[in-house]
Amino acid sequence: xxxxxxxxxxxxxxxxxxxxxxxxxxxxxxxxxxxxxxxxxxxxxxxxxxxxxxxxxxxxxxxxxxxxxxxxxxxxxxxxxxxxxxxxxxxxxxxxxxxxxxxxxxxxxxxxxxxxxxxxxxxxxxxxxxxxxxxxxxxxxxxxxxxxxxxxxxxxxxxxxxxxxxxxxxxxxxxxxxxxxxxxxxxxxxxxxxxxxxxxxxxxxxxxxxxxxxxxxxxxxxxxxxxxxxxxxxxxxxxxxxxxxxxxxxxxxxxxxxxxxxxxxxxxxxxxxxxxxxxxxxxxxxxxxxxxxxxxxxxxxxxxxxxxxxxxxxxxxxxxxxxxxxxxxxxxxxxxxxxxxxxxxxxxxxxxxxxxxxxxxxxxxxxxxxxxxxxxxxxxxxxxxxxxxxxxxxxxxxxxxxxxxxxxxxxxxxxxxxxxxxxxxxxxxxxxxxxxxxxxxxxxxxxxxxxxxxxxxxxxxxxxxxxxxxxxxxxxxxxxxxxxxxxxxxxxxxxxxxxxxxxxxxxxxxxxxxxxxxxxxxxxxxxxxxxxxx
Amino acid sequence: xxxxxxxxxxxxxxxxxxxxxxxxxxxxxxxxxxxxxxxxxxxxxxxxxxxxxxxxxxxxxxxxxxxxxxxxxxxxxxxxxxxxxxxxxxxxxxxxxxxxxxxxxxxxxxxxxxxxxxxxxxxxxxxxxxxxxxxxxxxxxxxxxxxxxxxxxxxxxxxxxxxxxxxxxxxxxxxxxxxxxxxxxxxxxxxxxxxxxxxxxxxxxxxxxxxxxxxxxxxxxxxxxxxxxxxxxxxxxxxxxxxxxxxxxxxxxxxxxxxxxxxxxxxxxxxxxxxxxxxxxxxxxxxxxxxxxxxxxxxxxxxxxxxxxxxxxxxxxxxxxxxxxxxxxxxxxxxxxxxxxxxxxxxxxxxxxxxxxxxxxxxxxxxxxxxxxxxxxxxxxxxxxxxxxxxxxxxxxxxxxxxxxxxxxxxxxxxxxxxxxxxxxxxxxxxxxxxxxx
Numbered sequence: 001x002x003x004x005x006x007x008x009x010x011x012x013x014x015x016x017x018x019x020x021x022x023x024x025x026x027x028x029x030x031x032x033x034x035x036x037x038x039x040x041x042x043x044x045x046x047x048x049x050x051x052x053x054x055x056x057x058x059x060x061x062x063x064x065x066x067x068x069x070x071x072x073x074x075x076x077x078x079x080x081x082x083x084x085x086x087x088x089x090x091x092x093x094x095x096x097x098x099x100x101x102x103x104x105x106x107x108x109x110x111x112x113x114x115x116x117x118x119x120x121x122x123x124x125x126x127x128x129x130x131x132x133x134x135x136x137x138x139x140x141x142x143x144x145x146x147x148x149x150x151x152x153x154x155x156x157x158x159x160x161x162x163x164x165x166x167x168x169x170x171x172x173x174x175x176x177x178x179x180x181x182x183x184x185x186x187x188x189x190x191x192x193x194x195x196x197x198x199x200x201x202x203x204x205x206x207x208x209x210x211x212x213x214x215x216x217x218x219x220x221x222x223x224x225x226x227x228x229x230x231x232x233x234x235x236x237x238x239x240x241x242x243x244x245x246x247x248x249x250x251x252x253x254x255x256x257x258x259x260x261x262x263x264x265x266x267x268x269x270x271x272x273x274x275x276x277x278x279x280x281x282x283x284x285x286x287x288x289x290x291x292x293x294x295x296x297x298x299x300x301x302x303x304x305x306x307x308x309x310x311x312x313x314x315x316x317x318x319x320x321x322x323x324x325x326x327x328x329x330x331x332x333x334x335x336x337x338x339x340x341x342x343x344x345x346x347x348x349x350x351x352x353x354x355x356x357x358x359x360x361x362x363x364x365x366x367x368x369x370x371x372x373x374x375x376x377x378x379x380x381x382x383x384x385x386x387x388x389x390x391x392x393x394x395x396x397x398x399x400x401x402x403x404x405x406x407x408x409x410x411x412x413x414x415x416x417x418x419x420x421x422x423x424x425x426x427x428x429x430x431x432x433x434x435x436x437x438x439x440x441x442x443x444x445x446x447x448x449x450x451x452x453x454x455x456x457x458x459x460x461x462x463x464x465x466x467x468x469x470x471x472x473x474x475x476x477x478x479x480x481x482x483x484x485x486x487x488x489x490x491x492x493x494x495x496x497x498x499x500x501x502x503x504x505x506x507x508x509x510x511x512x513x514x515x516x517x518x519x520x521x522x523x524x525x526x527x528x529x530x531x532x533x534x
Numbered sequence: 535x536x537x538x539x540x541x542x543x544x545x546x547x548x549x550x551x552x553x554x555x556x557x558x559x560x561x562x563x564x565x566x567x568x569x570x571x572x573x574x575x576x577x578x579x580x581x582x583x584x585x586x587x588x589x590x591x592x593x594x595x596x597x598x599x600x601x602x603x604x605x606x607x608x609x610x611x612x613x614x615x616x617x618x619x620x621x622x623x624x625x626x627x628x629x630x631x632x633x634x635x636x637x638x639x640x641x642x643x644x645x646x647x648x649x650x651x652x653x654x655x656x657x658x659x660x661x662x663x664x665x666x667x668x669x670x671x672x673x674x675x676x677x678x679x680x681x682x683x684x685x686x687x688x689x690x691x692x693x694x695x696x697x698x699x700x701x702x703x704x705x706x707x708x709x710x711x712x713x714x715x716x717x718x719x720x721x722x723x724x725x726x727x728x729x730x731x732x733x734x735x736x737x738x739x740x741x742x743x744x745x746x747x748x749x750x751x752x753x754x755x756x757x758x759x760x761x762x763x764x765x766x767x768x769x770x771x772x773x774x775x776x777x778x779x780x781x782x783x784x785x786x787x788x789x790x791x792x793x794x795x796x797x798x799x800x801x802x803x804x805x806x807x808x809x810x811x812x813x814x815x816x817x818x819x820x821x822x823x824x825x826x827x828x829x830x831x832x833x834x835x836x837x838x839x840x841x842x843x844x845x846x847x848x849x850x851x852x853x854x855x856x857x858x859x860x861x862x863x864x865x866x867x868x869x870x871x872x873x874x875x876x877x878x879x880x881x882x883x884x885x886x887x888x889x890x891x892x893x894x895x896x897x898x899x900x901x902x903x904x905x906x907x908x909x910x911x912x913x914x915x916x917x918x919x920x921x922x923x924x925x926x927x928x929x930x931x932x933x934x935x936x937x938x939x940x941x942x943x944x945x946x947x948x949x950x951x952x953x954x955x956x957x958x959x960x961x962x963x964x965x966x967x968x969x970x971x972x
Contacts, residue, residue: 059698059705061690065900067772134904140769146746147729147771150931152904234747240730241745275607277617305732305743307750310649314642321634328630329623335594336622338601342613345606356598364587367634371641373572373648374580376741377565380732380767445562446736448767451775453690455706456698457562 014514022117025109026514027094028411033116034091035404039480041083041123042397046473048076053469059456069452070138071130077141081258082165083123085392088400089261090115090172093200095411097176099505099512100194102185102521107178115171122164129154140450142251143218145232145243149225156226159218166211173207176200185504187523191285194503195278198285199264202292206253206260209296214250217243241306248299256295258392260288262359262399263330266352268503269406270334273349274341275500280333287326287333294323304375313372320370324363331360346498347421351402354429355395362390365440380450383443389436394429401428401479408483409497413511414490421482427475434468566737569758569783573739575644583637590633648739651751654721658712662724662731662744662766664933665773665891669712672723676796678803679938681887682776683707690776691895706763709887710803711780715789716756724750728933732768735779743768756783773891782806801940870942870965872949877962881950884943888935889951897955904931909955918961921948922971936972941965 015023024030052072055063064072094112098105106112129136134152137143143158151158180201184193193201221243223229230236232243263284271278278284300308300316308316334356343349365387369375378384409415438461443449447458454462493510507525508516567577605611659670663679670677682690686705689696698704714720724733726744734741735754742752756762764779784792784806795804872880886895892905899907908914913921925948928934935944945963952959 060694060696061692065692065772066775067900070769070772070774133901138771144730144769147769150729150771234745240747274605275613276615279617280619280623281617283623305741306745307743307748310646313645313649317641317645318638321638324634325627325630329627331594332622332626335597335601337617338598338605340611340614340616341601341605342607342611343602343605344608353598353602357595360591360594364591367587367637368580368583371579371583371637373576373641373644373739374583376648377576377580377736377739379741380734441563444565446566446764448734448765448775450769451765453705453775456704 023113025105025113027098027106027109027112027516028512028514030106030112030116031091031094031096032411034087034094034119037116037119038084038086038088038091039483041079041087042476044127045076045079045084046476048072048079049469050473052076053466055452056454056462057466058463059454059459061453064452066452067135067138070140070450071136073450074137074140075126075130078126078137079123080392081141081254082162083119085258085396085400086169087119089200089203089258089396090169090176092196092261092265092400092403092407093172093176096407096505097179097197097200098183099508099516100197100503101180101183101188102504102517102526103179103183104515104517106175107182108175111171112175115168115175118164118168118171122161122168125157125164126161129157132157142244142247143221144247145221145224145240148221156222159222162218163215166215169207170211173204173211176204177208180204185517185520185523185526187526191282192526194264195267195281195284196261196264199260199267199288202288203257203260206257206292206295210250210253210257213246214254217246217250220246241303244303244306245300248302249296251302252299253292253295255388255391256291258396260292262355262396263288265399265403265406266334266355269348269352269402270337272406272498272500272502273344273346273352274338275343276337276341278333279336279339280329283329284333287329290326291323294319294326298323301370301375304372305379317370317372321367324367324370327363331356331363342500344499346405347416347418347425348402348406350422350425350429351398351405354425355398355402358390358394358398358429358432362387362395365390378443380448381443382439382447382449385449386436386439386443389439393436394432398428401425404483406498407505408486409493410505410508410510410512412487412490413493413509414486414488415493415497416482416486416490420478420485424475424478424482427478428472431468431471431475435465435472436468438464438468568737568739569756569760569762570738570740570754571757572644572648572754573737575647576739579640579644582640586633586637651721651753653719654753655718656715657721657723658714659723659725659749660712660733660744662726662728662733662770662777663938664728664771665766665777667708667712667733667777667779668727668938669710671793671796674793674797676801678710680708680710680712680780682778683709684886686778687776687886687890703763705775706765706778706780708778708780711761711782711806713782713784713789713792713806714754714756715786716759716783717786719753719755722752722754724752727937729770730768731766731770731777733764733779734767735762735764735781737762737764738781741767756781759783759785759788776891872942872945872962872964874949874953874962877946877949878953880943881946881948882954884939884947885950885954888939889947892931897951908951909957911957914951914955914957915959918948918952918959918963919971921952922963922968926968926971941968941972944968 014020014026021029021033051063052069055061055069094106132152132154134154137148137151137154137158139148139151148155180193180197220229220231224231224233230238232238232240234240267278267284298316298320300312301320304313365383369378369384369387405416405421442458442461442465445458447454495509496506497510504521504525507521565577565580567574657672659672661668661670666679666681668677668679682705685701686707688694689698689701689704722740722742724742724744725748726746728746730746731744732741733744738754738756740752740754742750744750760783762781762783766774766777788806788809791809792804792806795809893899893908897907897909899905906913913924924932925944926934926936939947942965945965945968948963949961951957952961
């Protein structure tokens with residue numbers, strides 16, 4: 001009783017204006033901060049990509065020095081991964097998890113504030129390297145030594161920025177686990193949790209497991225450069241490939257950190273607009289868990305060309321192919337959810353369907369890449385660039401956009417402009433394919449990735465890709481327009497925004513109260529979640 | 535009538551398809567079949583995996599499309615409420631598993647074949663540098679560097695004003711290609727000097743990382759004579775896009791001629807094309823004795839000059855007229871004495887090939903990269919000994935050139951740097967000074 005009273009008192013006191021955002025411990029405010037920050041970073045990383053595509057529009061160097069081009073590819077990767085995709089998912093988790101499990105807020109609200117506010121400074125530190133003598137890091141987002149050790153004064157700044165982002169992610173993950181395990185409404189057992197909550201619970205464990213590994217790898221690099229160690233220096237008895245093993249032990253789970261919450265979002269959207277419960281709830285949970293487990297034993301498929309023994313090549317090939325099984329189960333379950341439903345195609349559903357098709361294409365190229373002899377042809381070419389952009393842009397980013405449209409009326413209390421949103425969807429979906437599909441052909445025809453200039457036979461395809469890129473970039477302005485218009489006003493949104501929506505978040509008014517559930521929701525509401533109708 | 539119209543339309547569609555597929559082939563949309571037994575295997579595996587994916591795609595995307603088209607609310611479709619079926623879950627776990635096994639078996643078989651580097655007919659060591667390749671013919675006792683062709687290099691400078699379309703094999707051409715015989719199993723030993731590179735020729739289906747301090751193995755067996763092109767595929771810094779690979783494959787006899795010519799050339803590179811018989815004349819028969827070629831044995835890994843005495847010169851000049859053998863530029867490197875004019879001329883070329891990538895063709899350096907200027911620079915205008923030491927041993931991002939260039943070239947390029955770009959030290963450096971400073 002006393003806690004409720006304190007909460008009410010606190011509610012009355014929370015500051016206004018800029019101070020509200022700096023000192024906030026509210027899960028919705030922090031979720032909003034995360035989402036706005038990631039949208040900003042999406043445009044910063046996108047601007048780097050526009051420069052890359054502009055330089056690659058024709059052969060020859062027109063706009064920039066090759067070294068600056070390398071800085072752009074490096075920063076594009078780091079900003080999009082650590083600045084755009086990951087914070088967007090954390091923002092969605094902050095907004096939705098307490099509302100989905102019937103909690104008043106996150107379990108550790110002060111840490112929540114801290115884990116967000118580290119991020120802008122980490123990114124500022126990273127981006128400030130652009131203005132340093134010697135330029136920004138140019139060794140690729142993977143930061144392989146010995147090349148990365150040739151970075152100038154930007155090197156320690158980059159490493160420190162990575163450390164800060166890692167700390168922020170780990171704190172966010174601890175908070176999410178504490179919230180999910182402790183604050184679920186009475187009656188919500190683990191196997192009754194919404195899929196988005198499940199996907200984040202598993203993702204959070206992945207984050208805690210691997211972010212320290214990344215911190216270790218880059219710290220060893222720092223030691224090599226400044227403290228005379230030779231972890232990765234063959235001349236001193238070290239091994240440059242050791243870094244790659246440690247990095248990808250982080251890097252492959254990281255790939256799933258960026259896709260599992262997307263699976264969760266898609267599993268929320270598709271049942272809603274199919275007006276039908278999610279097919280195979282428990283197999284979906286087991287599939288996510290299997291993918292998470294497998295992600296720890298496949299890392300070396302990123303490095304098939306480094307000269308591993310045959311046995312290692314075979315092991316990593318087989319384990320990698322195995323991932324296709326649980327991933328396939330998820331795609332089949334989503335298809336079965338739509339099967340004989342009553343489908344309608346509002347913008348969130350359009351993004352979810354585009355995700356289904358295009359993520360699956362990314363999965364196909366993933367299986368091809370797993371075959372070691374074929375990988376020796378695909379590796380480090382545009383075929384790989386096509387693969388991971390299908391998975392991360394038309395996969396993760398499309399799921400985020402779908403999720404934003406899905407929950408935006410809940411957050412703001414207003415319906416977004418459906419016509420504008422659909423325009424955004426179609427421009428984005430079409431231009432993304434113009435942008436990424438020809439990259440498969442470029443890679444197969446022999447164009448390596450991360451090159452600022454290319455032989456003239458690749459010109460035509462590169463021009464198509466660049467045009468797709470420019471349209472894709474410009475289309476995202478519509479996304480911002482949709483969000484701003486929706487925040488400002490629009491048709492009043494009901495509590496249950498979508499006809500087919502089930503789950504606790506839809507029992508709260510739109511917009512929801514400052515403290516989501518100050519009293520536990522009635523147990524009968526929990527049973528009404530969208531996965532079972534028994 | 536109607537049938538005829540349908541027929542016409544179908545013919546038109548077919549013609550259009552042929553045209554589209556024709557132009558698609560012209561655009562190089564697929565992996566090349568290649569010219570090694572491995573590349574054929576890899577191509578087959580790639581197409582097999584591709585068609586498996588297409589098959590699965592047709593089924594899965596087809597089902598999704600059926601749902602999207604027929605099971606829509608707008609069409610009045612009422613939702614079913616099923617949400618679980620263990621039998622179908624088992625089916626769609628097992629079927630993909632079986633498909634994957636069917637993919638894994640051929641992939642594993644090919645992999646075993648590809649990694650078998652035993653019993654080679656010959657071995658070439660390949661070393662990656664920022665940003666060039668070195669080919670070391672271990673059994674023949676010579677090695678040389680292979681850098682981006684000068685015309686490509688000029689056109690690839692920022693705002694060069696040169697249209698890359700006008701440059702033959704833009705960014706896919708080198709000064710000194712790797713030369714290999716056809717039909718022989720060649721083991722490649724791949725390593726790097728500075729950072730990680732990766733040696734890739736797509737027609738051979740060989741991509742192997744060049745890692746400093748470690749030696750990776752691969753093998754090729756080229757079936758057809760020809761020129762095959764590739765490039766570095768591991769990000770290796772500013773010049774990553776500018777270190778192509780060109781491999782000339784020749785039949786055994788032509789290869790032997792090239793070997794002999796190389797061994798007789800005292801360090802100069804012999805372009806294999808210049809050894810070909812003239813197109814209009816009758817082929818010149820090269821007697822092995824004339825070229826004084828002996829099949830190398832492992833005991834013959836001494837320096838070139840020791841193995842091949844002056845008798846390597848063709849005995850009868852007339853018969854070997856088509857062997858364009860340029861006068862050796864530095865017959866005896868250690869004893870060479872440069873004149874100022876010679877050193878400046880040679881130094882200019884060495885600078886363009888090796889130094890201009892970072893220090894820029896105008897010697898102004900690259901502040902963004904942390905590369906110091908030579909024009910008016912403290913080193914190039916300071917004490918000579920410090921200049922020689924820096925070029926020989928390197929410092930920071932400046933590579934050590936002592937193991938990459940010979941004494942004569944080092945002397946020439948240092949002379950050039952001290953007397954160009956507005957520098958007027960007047961110093962003439964001799965190879966003997968470099969030798970003494972090593």
